[in-house]
Amino acid sequence: MDLGIIGQAAGLFAVTNIDDILILALFFAQGAGHHGSTRRIVLGQYLGFAGILAVAVSAAFGATFLPESAIPYLGLLPLALGLKAAWQAWKNRRDGDGDDEQGQAPEGGPSPLEVAAVTFANGGDNIGVYVPVFATAGIGGMGVYAAVFLVLVAVWCFAGKFFATRPVIAKAIARWGHLLLPVVLIAIGLLILIEGGAFGL
16 A cells, blocks of 8 residues: 555645534534433544545546535535524523533434534535545545545544543533534534635625
8 A cells, every 4th residue: 555645645634624623522522421422423423524525536436416516505504503503502591501401311412413414514625625636546546545534534533522521621612612613613604605605605
């Protein structure tokens, strides 16, 4: 196996997914104390990234599932989830903190589909970068890129959980995370929509 391609794949993944660490840290903080939340977040991250890879590989082979004009509209997914998280935070604040213990069990942090939706939507720009790289790498090279990416998804999940559990960061996220998560998701959604020129923006 060519170490050069592995290094290139690792570098490409790191550059295109650096913002995912913050989002993962927020998700892990949201799921803290909920049984099975780590498994659900990791599963969601893998589902979302597998979707990105599937679209990028199919586009590299010329069988694009999503037309290029549709990619900016993926911003609607994190925007909708951000608005939902903002509504939840406002509702919890209005109801008071006394219901925390009762409300914790059913909520259980983010679901795999929520994590997958944000990961996939946030990966719209990744697809644009991966397609030409995959197209020139050939089938063997594409396999190496995909394998390295999938290994690094686990590293990213570990890093996100690591940051979310550092005392200083965990304290800040515990205090502000319920506000920060919707802000980050809404900002990502708007950025994807505006940069892609969705709705003529």
